Amino acid sequence: MDNSFILLLSHLQLQALWSSLIVLIIFCITFHKDFGSRLFSKAKKQKLPLPPGPKAWPIIGSIPEMLANRPPFRWIHNLMKELKTEIACIRLGNRPTSISSDLISGGYLTTALVPLGDQWKKMRRIVANDLLSTTIHRQLESNRVEEANNIVFCIYNKCKNNVNGNVGLVKVRDVARDYCCNVIKKLSFSTRYFGDGKKDGEPGCEEVEHLDAIFAMLNYIHNFSVSDYVPCLRGLDLDDQEIKVKEALKILNKYHDPIIEQRIKEWNDGSKIDGEDFLDILISLKDANNNSMLTIQEIKAQIIELMVAAVDNPSNAVEWALAEMINQPELLQHATKELDRVVGKERQVQESDIPKLNYIKACAREAFRLHPVAPFNVPHVSVKDTIVGNYLIPKGSHVLLSRQELGRNPKVWSDEPHKFKPNRHLNSEVVLTEPDLKFISFSTGRRGCPGITLGTTMTVTLFARLLHAFNWTAPPDVSHINLAESRHDIFLAHPHVFIVYK
Numbered sequence: 001m002d003n004s005f006i007l008l009l010s011h012l013q014l015q016a017l018w019s020s021l022i023v024l025i026i027f028c029i030t031f032h033k034d035f036g037s038r039l040f041s042k043a044k045k046q047k048l049p050l051p052p053g054p055k056a057w058p059i060i061g062s063i064p065e066m067l068a069n070r071p072p073f074r075w076i077h078n079l080m081k082e083l084k085t086e087i088a089c090i091r092l093g094n095r096p097t098s099i100s101s102d103l104i105s106g107g108y109l110t111t112a113l114v115p116l117g118d119q120w121k122k123m124r125r126i127v128a129n130d131l132l133s134t135t136i137h138r139q140l141e142s143n144r145v146e147e148a149n150n151i152v153f154c155i156y157n158k159c160k161n162n163v164n165g166n167v168g169l170v171k172v173r174d175v176a177r178d179y180c181c182n183v184i185k186k187l188s189f190s191t192r193y194f195g196d197g198k199k200d201g202e203p204g205c206e207e208v209e210h211l212d213a214i215f216a217m218l219n220y221i222h223n224f225s226v227s228d229y230v231p232c233l234r235g236l237d238l239d240d241q242e243i244k245v246k247e248a249l250k251i252l253n254k255y256h257d258p259i260i261e262q263r264i265k266e267w268n269d270g271s272k273i274d275g276e277d278f279l280d281i282l283i284s285l286k287d288a289n290n291n292s293m294l295t296i297q298e299i300k301a302q303i304i305e306l307m308v309a310a311v312d313n314p315s316n317a318v319e320w321a322l323a324e325m326i327n328q329p330e331l332l333q334h335a336t337k338e339l340d341r342v343v344g345k346e347r348q349v350q351e352s353d354i355p356k357l358n359y360i361k362a363c364a365r366e367a368f369r370l371h372p373v374a375p376f377n378v379p380h381v382s383v384k385d386t387i388v389g390n391y392l393i394p395k396g397s398h399v400l401l402s403r404q405e406l407g408r409n410p411k412v413w414s415d416e417p418h419k420f421k422p423n424r425h426l427n428s429e430v431v432l433t434e435p436d437l438k439f440i441s442f443s444t445g446r447r448g449c450p451g452i453t454l455g456t457t458m459t460v461t462l463f464a465r466l467l468h469a470f471n472w473t474a475p476p477d478v479s480h481i482n483l484a485e486s487r488h489d490i491f492l493a494h495p496h497v498f499i500v501y502k
Helices: 063-068 072-083 099-104 118-131 134-139 141-160 172-189 205-221 241-269 278-284 296-327 329-342 351-356 358-370 403-407 452-469
Strands: 005-007 017-019 023-027 088-091 167-171 386-388 391-393 471-473 497-501
Touching: 063 072, 099 205, 099 241, 099 296, 118 278, 118 296, 134 141, 134 452, 141 167, 141 172, 141 351, 141 452, 141 497, 167 172, 172 205, 172 278, 172 296, 172 452, 205 241, 205 296, 241 278, 241 296, 278 296, 296 329, 296 358, 296 452, 296 471, 329 358, 329 452, 351 452, 358 403, 358 452
Parallel strands: 005 023
Antiparallel strands: 005 017, 017 023, 023 088, 167 497, 386 391, 471 497
16 A cells, blocks of 8 residues: 655654555654654554544545645644644545646656655756755855845845935845845856846846746645645646646746757857856766766756745745844844954955854844744655654655744743744854754755755845845834734745835
């Protein structure tokens, strides 16, 4: 019997969501402190029970309840509280590969969304060793610096063009997302604009359409689709998920394909011999027989996955951190003092400053802990039978961790876990990764994100540049920044417009 589980975290330990002919979704809220030594152990031969859960309908399990209680991740977390259980099993139906992951990965040709196997091993090796290696990261530093300079230039112009020439109104979400998308475009294609752009550094209509398409796809990577759990419904597209992902892909392909195809032509006819960006690296890779290592379909799909992977996590962390810190002005003052001490007033923040900006990194780390970009991480698969909290987790399970509840676990974060307190991270040199999974920033382990260095650099550079170059405050008619989450996701419900002084 084929098993497929999704696993989340609860107050004690790791959990999972499973499916056999009926899908079982197992959720938990946090890790025990000695996770590494005790959480997973080899399953014993005796029969163990599946985790508790709500009573399910025949065949279709709890699909009606999940459809009636959107969004599913809120229903699941509320259900866990009602059941007072650390691991819950929710029966849904058979779970094949998802529509969204299939489409976005070009039919499972990439890295993050691809099941374990030869294709994943090949692409993982290429991404980790050839695209995101330390050497390539250093070589492409000027591309990243150019975009960091550009975002400061854009905000400066917002102030300059204001009536008094000193104050501007800035929607941080737009600024942060534009920066992240510009960085990955520059690293991938050596370009900022698909169209003419604007003289003040703002994105043109082409860039806006491209970025909107990326976030449209991100909305569906973890989205619940009935067709994913009842395969006989696939093709009917009852919730319009398939058509919306295809529309977003069509937009990305409209901008990406001409660049990729022209670049391949240049490499083939010899007019290009030197690599300048990720695209050049992917095109120029050769196998043992000196043939192209990647097909054009693999190149196109991997570029899209890089775009999707790079834009949301850093921009979300910076948006949340700045909103939290405006509500606690003393935190902004502390961050500014560190920047003045490390960087001074005569130059801008550079990537070489990052190791010394411990408080800035602590603020970003706290944002990752308290305000993750998504409720769950990308699904993983259990490679062997496992025991979690005296429940059997069969081989082949799809594993999902609850980012939200993991980072807010009071047994790990006992000091006001729901409050933004960067000082909790200042016990040693601060990094944005968390190998012990007390929260999830870039994941960890074999299927962890290979772009940790790039993600850290983008996050800290953007955050430090914004705080160093400008002073931030709430609008005069706002006494307290509303930190409510959106109902349908866990972004800020209301993208805030802040007053910025140059």
